Amino acid sequence: MEQKPSGSKSIPIRHSVDGLTPYLTDKPDDREVRARLCFNENLYGPSPAAVKAIVQSALTVHFYPDPGGWELREALSRKHGVPAEQIILGNGADGLISLISNTFLNPEDEVLFCEPTFPIYRSSARIAMGTPRGIPLDAACRFDLEGLLKAMTPKTRLVYVCNPNNPTGTILDPEVIEAFLKKIPEETLVILDEAYVDFMDAEMVPPVTSWIEKGYPVISLRTFSKAYGLAGMRLGYALAAREIIENLYKAREPFCVSALAVKAGAGALSDTGHYRKVTEGIRRERQGLQDALKKRGLSVIPSQANFIFFDLGMDAEGICRRLAEYGILIRCSPSWKMPTWARVSVGIPEANRLFLRALDAVLDDMTK
Ligand SMILES: Cc1ncc(COP(=O)(O)O)c(C=O)c1O
Known part of the structure; x- marks a missing residue:
């Protein structure tokens, strides 16, 4: 007797792979992104x-x-x-x-x-x-x-x-x-x-x-x-x-x-000139962003990378969501098990300014 195709659902996968979560594979929404500071990318762009x-x-x-x-x-x-x-x-x-x-x-x-x-x-x-x-x-x-x-x-x-x-x-x-x-x-x-x-x-x-x-x-x-x-x-x-x-x-x-x-x-x-421009620019901006976050009373871990980890002192996920409404993307993750902490990539000066402005608006709103 012919068997009805069962579809692919019953094909077993390797046990160790079962239970892994796919990495951010949702289709991006259509909202305008004004500063993408969630992936530690280099917003200065590639060398010509x-x-x-x-x-x-x-x-x-x-x-x-x-x-x-x-x-x-x-x-x-x-x-x-x-x-x-x-x-x-x-x-x-x-x-x-x-x-x-x-x-x-x-x-x-x-x-x-x-x-x-x-x-x-x-x-x-x-x-x-x-x-x-x-x-x-x-x-x-x-x-x-x-x-x-x-x-x-x-x-x-x-x-x-x-x-x-x-x-x-x-x-x-x-x-x-x-x-x-x-x-x-x-x-x-x-x-x-x-x-x-x-x-x-x-x-x-x-x-x-x-x-x-x-x-x-x-x-x-x-x-x-x-x-x-x-x-x-x-x-x-x-x-x-x-x-x-x-x-x-x-x-x-x-x-x-x-x-x-x-x-x-x-x-x-x-292109060593471009490399220098990027790395010097990011170091300068990193210092500026760290100082700006501290000035807002937030704890910051001194960073040696192109991102900053900081404590928002309240549910970071909620704040990340609110920032996204302003087109500002930063990262927080339940896997860190540090629910009040977020990571922001250090971008070009304009992106960093946009982030700080949106953060002020969100924090203002949350503490009202
Ligand atoms: C610590 C660390 N290692 C490796 C990678 C992966 O880099 P690549 O883009 O070369 O795959 C990343 C990317 O964010 C990273 O943060």
């Missing part, structure tokens, strides 16, 4: 050199990209002073986090991090059938490295250190990180997520390439989405010892980085 490179290479997109992305890896090799063989490109830092999980995790291997932090560490570990485990940040909202060491077990394979941490914007002293790396057991890999490294005070930037050279089990994650203003291109890279990079290539989709992304990245790297 990157845009030119994208436009020029658009005519040849009928060819697959070079899977090695050599043009960009060689430029990155010159920037960081490491051989291109110690660099891998990815479909954003997000793509690299998934790749790391897919390369190094066997079922039930543990992945450790502090929380709140970047949520993809947890979800990518689960998708790869690992066991994610978050411990709290320390009292200053920084990654608690002592706590991570104590939480490690023989099953711990990956440990994330987000520096600066998203959403808190906090960093750790490089000496503290190095002392931590010295205590990491064999067969455990530390992932130093440096997505926001370009906005840090120079003297606090970890000397990660020298740590790799010394043989510490560390991999550094970088992205072109922030300081280089290429979030829409999806381009990131990792720096690590040659063997780690070789293993990552085994699990990587061959063409996961588009030809346009490689060209855009190389163009962006060549």
Whole structure:
């Protein structure tokens, strides 16, 4: 007898994926957005050199990209002073986090991090059938490295250190990180997520390439989405010892980085003037925004990134919703378990002014 098609509802999915929440996939509403300060994007925009490179290479997109992305890896090799063989490109830092999980995790291997932090560490570990485990940040909202060491077990394979941490914007002293790396057991890999490294005070930037050279089990994650203003291109890279990079290539989709992304990245790297304008502008605006929030009586965690985490002292979700009515988008999240806190990206001066004006109007209204 013929069976009636049952539809696709009864196809079982991997248990570890069941229960994950899709990331903000609702269709955006039609409301006018006046300042999009919810994704830590770079409102200064991409370098004109990157845009030119994208436009020029658009005519040849009928060819697959070079899977090695050599043009960009060689430029990155010159920037960081490491051989291109110690660099891998990815479909954003997000793509690299998934790749790391897919390369190094066997079922039930543990992945450790502090929380709140970047949520993809947890979800990518689960998708790869690992066991994610978050411990709290320390009292200053920084990654608690002592706590991570104590939480490690023989099953711990990956440990994330987000520096600066998203959403808190906090960093750790490089000496503290190095002392931590010295205590990491064999067969455990530390992932130093440096997505926001370009906005840090120079003297606090970890000397990660020298740590790799010394043989510490560390991999550094970088992205072109922030300081280089290429979030829409999806381009990131990792720096690590040659063997780690070789293993990552085994699990990587061959063409996961588009030809346009490689060209855009190389163009962006060549435009040091634009990079300086962006990073200096954001540092200046960050200070101004922090001061402005404090002047309004709000607690602010000093940030080393292109966003600020601050305490509204009342239900942040309600305030985010009210701000959205003014076309101002900032972020708060139940997963942070800090219901009065919000994160605002540091934009260009006009966007930051619009945010502060709308915040004043909303807070005025709420306290009436
Ligand atoms: C800490 C952190 N790591 C990685 C990423 C992902 O960056 P990409 O846009 O390169 O995927 C982000 C993005 O916001 C982030 O905040």
